[in-house]
Amino acid sequence: ASTLGAAAAQSGRYFGTAIAANKLSDSTYATIANREFTMITAENEMKWDATEPSQNSFSYGRGDQIATWARNNGKQVRGHALLWHAQMPGWAQNLSGTALRTAAINHVTKVATYYRGKIHTWDVVNEAFADGGSGGRRDSSLQRTGNDWIEAAFRAARAADPNAKLCYNDYNTDGINAKSTGIYAMVRDFKSRGVPIDCVGLQSHLGTTIPSDYQANIQRFADLGVDVQITELDVEQGGNQANIYQTVTRACLAVARCTGITVWGVRDNDSWRTGANPLLFDSSGNKKVAYTSVLNALNAA
Ligand code: G3I
Secondary structure, eight states, X not given: OOSHXXXXXXXXXXXXXXXXXXXXXXXXXXXXXXXXXXXXXXXXTTSHHXXXXXXXXXXXXXXXXXXXXXXXXXXXXXXXXXXXXXXOOHHHHTOOHHHXXXXXXXXXXXHHHHTTTTOSEEEEEESOBOSSSOOSBOOOTTGGXXXXXXXXXXXXXXXHOTTSEEEEEESSOSSSSHHHHHHHHHHHHHHHHTOOOOEEEEOOEEOSOOOTTHHHHHHHHHTTTOEEEEEEEEEOXXXXXXXXXXXXHHHHHTSTTXXXXXXXXXXXXXXXXXXXXXXXXXXXXXXXXXXXXXXXXHHHO
């Protein structure tokens, strides 16, 4: 196959990208996005600050712009993200305790209900684990409402949209380390107690190296009985960029429950990582060597 989406589909997988609503009017951008990708994540437009700018008053215009573009072009949508300690609206940043918990669960319920039937997978909770060696939760106002806030969010999301897959999503979880092991323990606990979780997202914002146990880490999550997706892939440009992209692609293809890969933007100049040139298309929209390495890996599966 000659596009990333079609090549991934040969093994039943998707290949996605993050999209910014205000770039859809850029024809180079929209043409590449439409041609290559089959799963769309809103880069910012479905986050809490965007969708609930004042309490219990919802704003779906920019999220809908992306969801509608995706539907009109035959693509699926990954909802990102219902709860995250970052990009919380100002009003929610001023809440704590029971008031914050109630507001957070209301947010999950309202947004997942609004988008019911239109979202393939929700990132229900994003980046709730701490960096470093603790393997524990990140300190945040949400965490201080009680350790059960994550499972409460997953239960609310399931009730609101029973057909959406529900994912936990995080970064620096790309190898077997304290942080990914903490998440692994949470997922195992959720599965054993019937907390509704369907998948784990490994963001994979990578530098110039990749952990040697990248595939083993995907495999151990899959072995818990959840799907795994690579959700925000980008790789710093350097001698190894194409190889690292290829290693990620092959690792996902090697694990039956790794169901798709999303890159975090279209062209290098669309990336949040200024100067890293971490994506598959250069700033003029040309395919990079890394693009070819991914396409070839997908076609070899
Ligand atoms: O839209 C406003 C604009 O009106 C304003 O003038 C400008 C001034 O700062 O800011 C613009 O908003 C920015 C927004 O991106 C849109 O470009 C925000 O400041 C900026 O903080 C925001 O950054 C986003 C970041 O999440 C926020 O934490 C990035 O685009 C987005 O790529 C990034 O994505 C995250 C994932 O959601 C979660 N995982 C990590 C990943 C990378 O940080």
